[in-house]
Amino acid sequence: MSPQVLGKPLFLSPKLATGIGEAGVLGGLMQSRYAQVGRPQWVEFRKVQQQVQLVAVNSAYTAARGTPQAKAVQAAFSPSLLAAVPLASAPDAKTGAVLIDASALWLSDVLGLALHLQRNYRQSYGFDPRQSSISQTRSSEQAAVFEVTQHFATASIAVPTPGAPPGTPVSTVPAAVPDPRSLFVQVHYTLTPLPEQPMPRRKADQRVGYFTSTVADFTDDLARTPRQQFINRWRLEKKDPSAPLSEPVQPIVFWLDPTLPDAYRATITEGVLAWNQAFEAIGFHNAIEVRTPPTDTPFDTLQTGHASIRWMTNAQPAFGAIGPSHVDPRSGEILDAHIALESLSSRAVRAVRSQYLSSSSLPLNGAADATPTVTHAHPADDFCMHAYTAAEQLTLGLDMLAAQGALDPDSPEVRAFVLAYLKDTTMHEVGHTLGLRHNFRASRWRSAAELDDPVLTRAHGNSASVMDYAPMNLPAPGKSIEQGGAPFQTTLGPYDFWAIAYGYSALPAEAPQAEQALLAIAERSAAPQEAEALAYGTDEDNLLGVDPQALTFDLGRDPVAFADRRIAIVQDLFQRLDRRVPAPRDDANLPRRAVGHGLRELARVGQVLMRQVGGVVTRRDAPGSRRDAIDPLPAAVQREALGRLIDHYLAPQALRLPPGLQRRLAPDFMALQDAVSLGRLDASVAELQLSLQRGVLAPLMSEGLAERLLDNRDKTSDREPRPLLPQEVHARLMAAIWRASPLAQAGSDAQAAERLRNLQREHVTRLAAMWLRPTSNRADVRALVWQQAQQLQRWLSSASSRATDATTKAHLKACLETLQSALRASVVRGGG
Structure with missing residues (x-):
């Protein structure tokens, strides 16, 4: 190693040359600067007594060189040691160069892949230096490259614990390697000089x-x-x-x-x-x-x-x-x-x-x-x-x-x-x-x-x-x-x-x-x-979940028009699936997968509509743009989106798959033989519909939405004569789920009646949970929950006494008991 290299700013760029085809260990993948370990680094070689250290420079904290502040920064923030190797020779008399054993620098788990494998599979993988090697090195004035074949192994394979409670993390194994106890990954390290003159x-x-x-x-x-x-x-x-x-x-x-x-x-x-x-x-x-x-x-x-x-x-x-x-x-x-x-x-x-x-x-x-x-x-x-x-x-x-x-x-x-x-x-x-x-x-x-x-x-x-x-x-x-x-x-x-x-x-x-x-x-x-x-x-605007304009999978200026077309496309897809006469050479799994994709699209469209209710446009303008940085959507737009959600997702007829089509929703039996968890063979339309409805009902009933609607009222009091308030949202939900739908009596549509009962059970369970475990301390939100619970309790008491169908009567009494038990119980405060 030349003395000129010591203390010179270098850039260490790690990449995976080969991987295992899964779990993020993918051949050709560039390592991230945001990774917990193994990120690209500004590094330096430093000679400390009789060893050479490869040190990652702490570039996140700085001050002008030669100033007292620079000394303070140096005292406050530490670099990191990536590797160290003892000197293998005395300095050359003419050049001052020293010999080091490069294998000691690179034959270690610099990227932290062992920890990554442990977390992904819950197996005791460890780096095996004895079966690892530097497969190739080359250098030029522009770069020094080290290709390292790393071996990771575990002596035993953990298996899931029988009878473990639901939700317990399960040990798995890599499916794309011949023997899960052993795998190889080739890591590609490039060391290049950083530009002498940093770019402006x-x-x-x-x-x-x-x-x-x-x-x-x-x-x-x-x-x-x-x-x-x-x-x-x-x-x-x-x-x-x-x-x-x-x-x-x-x-x-x-x-x-x-x-x-x-x-x-x-x-x-x-x-x-x-x-x-x-x-x-x-x-x-x-x-x-x-x-x-x-x-x-x-x-x-x-x-x-x-x-x-x-x-x-x-x-x-x-x-x-x-x-x-x-x-x-x-x-x-x-x-x-x-x-x-x-x-x-x-x-x-x-x-x-x-x-x-x-x-x-x-x-x-x-x-x-x-x-x-x-x-x-x-x-x-x-x-x-x-x-x-x-x-x-x-x-x-x-x-x-x-x-x-x-x-x-x-x-x-x-x-x-x-x-x-x-x-x-x-x-x-x-x-x-x-x-x-x-x-x-x-x-x-x-x-x-x-x-x-x-x-x-x-x-x-x-x-x-x-x-x-x-x-x-x-x-x-x-x-x-x-x-x-x-x-x-x-x-x-x-x-x-x-x-x-x-x-x-x-x-x-x-x-x-x-x-x-x-x-x-x-x-x-x-x-x-x-x-x-x-x-x-961008991503954080979308993930905050309130801006109706910064979100994924929407298209066009009018989100309701987009939703109307997308829903019509999915409904047409289901109709075509039902009408189509299967041919002997067809893929038997096609209807099930196509229905699955249609349902996922309905879920995405539901989220686009949901973002409009209580939506707040957030603009990244600088001061002086004369546009509001925080701008609630007009109430009319919110009401239109709410209406579509109720009509297309909460109505009993929202998802209608004909019986003949349901009988053709076969699973992929060849895939089942390799599956770790088989799940269920048939597809339950009732469960699928309830899953879609939960995705809509949960945010509409949330106390967070209620708080935002009240805040939006305050923000628009000078321009919005009739803002959308949480009382209106809950009243429309109550009407759609309970009062506007006829009680399922004998002789009515049994399928629609069952779907309605599923939705009603979901609604009453959520309302009871909101009363028992509140997440808001706002007085008007708590009063709204109490008011809705009291109104529904009175309605259930009256409806259960009038019901003649046995199933309907039992359902209504069970819902009434759930709500009454919640109202009698002690409240568990979840708010701050």
């Missing part, structure tokens, strides 16, 4: 969605906060700064990994290069390039600096596609990025499209019954579900073309459909690798009429951004897909152009002018003519 930082702005790097800079004691956030972006500079359009000094290059199938390379290339339109708009010609690695010389697409796109074959769908990156923590400069596309998602899309086009078959997504298995600490960066959910959306495709008979999955129509999906996915993931976060507000850009315009949507897109999770744009029942708008987003939207302008536009050299130029770009978000197109809301 660019300030993050809440109005524009970029991943950020954050430091606490204690240099200025008068600053309001030491916390500084700057965006992550590639270093992009013009060769000719004075030219209106110039090639970059160094383009952003994406390498097509040899794992990519030949059939998809051209479309993936199109998806990558589509972003050049946004860069050309700010003066860069050919800012992004796509290259194929040479075949006559070794080329490592995992090496830092070689941004790549690869194909992954995992045992189960884990994410569909993912686009993480590694950045210089000092400046936010993106140093490396790797996009991974899963083969199972594309395979499912091709199968679905062949049935979508056929009038003798029905939609099916073969992979969609599996749930994603990868979890990450930072969902916005590491856990992108765009490709997976886009593939599942295809299961709602209806046989809209007049062609008879099944279509060949390799037909031109099928191929074009698959490639459109793949381009959409590629553009989304490339956006992540350019630094962009999700924008879940972009899907509201178009009106319903615009979404049906095939010319408009194919030329300019369905959404204001490719960074949204927009559902597939499906036409209304009775129209073919060719008559409707573009199914996928295959072009950049206006938000994408604007976001790239913020992150990559050349700025004046002087700091005040540069800040003003950047501010001018950001302020466009509130301009009246651009506000709709540049609106931004």
Whole structure:
């Protein structure tokens, strides 16, 4: 080791070269900077007496070098030791270089994979250094690469405890390895020098969605906060700064990994290069390039600096596609990025499209019954579900073309459909690798009429951004897909152009002018003519669960119109399933899977409608925009959404699957023989409907919604003469569930009567729980719960005395006893 290396800032980039195809241990996966262990690091080699240490520098806390504050920071915050090795020789007399045993540095579980395996499988996996080895090393002026084959093993396999209570964590084993007691993972480490001159930082702005790097800079004691956030972006500079359009000094290059199938390379290339339109708009010609690695010389697409796109074959769908990156923590400069596309998602899309086009078959997504298995600490960066959910959306495709008979999955129509999906996915993931976060507000850009315009949507897109999770744009029942708008987003939207302008536009050299130029770009978000197109809301906006505009799987400006069409599409799907005469060569599992996908779509639509009730629009505007930062939805919009929820989800006829169709909902018997838990063979429509209704009833009855409705009343008292209040919500629920529905007497619709009783039992149980275990201390909320309980108690007492059907009478008396017992019991306070 040369003395020049000691103390030099280096970047350690870990990746998994090979994995086990499940549990997030996936070959080709770039390790996350948000992971608990094994993240990319700014590191240094330090000589301490007779050993060399590999130390991770604490880059999160800083102060100007040479200042007293820098000494205080050094005293306050510790670095971390990643590995240490004793010197194997004295320093060379001429060069001062020393020998070390590199195997001692790298033959350890730096990534913490043993702990990850233990947590996922609840088995005693441990790192086995004796059967681990450094399989390859190579170095150049740009990088030093170490490929380490790591062995993990356990001497015994834990099995589930017989008779364990429900909910007890269960031990499992990896299904994709020959012997679960032993597995190998190859870890790829790259050490590269960090740039001698860090890239100039660019300030993050809440109005524009970029991943950020954050430091606490204690240099200025008068600053309001030491916390500084700057965006992550590639270093992009013009060769000719004075030219209106110039090639970059160094383009952003994406390498097509040899794992990519030949059939998809051209479309993936199109998806990558589509972003050049946004860069050309700010003066860069050919800012992004796509290259194929040479075949006559070794080329490592995992090496830092070689941004790549690869194909992954995992045992189960884990994410569909993912686009993480590694950045210089000092400046936010993106140093490396790797996009991974899963083969199972594309395979499912091709199968679905062949049935979508056929009038003798029905939609099916073969992979969609599996749930994603990868979890990450930072969902916005590491856990992108765009490709997976886009593939599942295809299961709602209806046989809209007049062609008879099944279509060949390799037909031109099928191929074009698959490639459109793949381009959409590629553009989304490339956006992540350019630094962009999700924008879940972009899907509201178009009106319903615009979404049906095939010319408009194919030329300019369905959404204001490719960074949204927009559902597939499906036409209304009775129209073919060719008559409707573009199914996928295959072009950049206006938000994408604007976001790239913020992150990559050349700025004046002087700091005040540069800040003003950047501010001018950001302020466009509130301009009246651009506000709709540049609106931004991301993962945390969606996860907070109150903003009706920043959410996933909605499409169009009118959420109720979107819900009406989506529900009609699912109902039409069920009708087609019932009418279709099965053929001998059909897939017997197709009806069950198609019904499952339709039900999941109904659940998603229910959440879109639910977000409107009590919805509060949160705007990321800067002061002076003249728009309210917190803006409750108009009461009329909320009432319309509430009406749809009651009509489509809480009515007894909400989910009607004909008996003949129910008898065709066969399970996949070949899959059952490999299943750890068999579940049940048949599908219970009553349970399915109740599950949908619980997803709607729980938030509508929640005390949190009641509090928000009361707060919204206060916020809009100067403009809303008749706000939606919790009393109205509960009264409409009471009428829909109890009073407006006839008592199930003998001779009435037995199926509808049973579904109604299930919903009534759910309602009374929740009302009793709200009284016994309150989560709100608001007086009006507690009074509302008491009032509803008293009213229902009186109604149940009267109705049970009038009921003549034995089942109905028993049901009503049981509900009455549940409510009376709750009202007599002591209240358990759950609030603060």
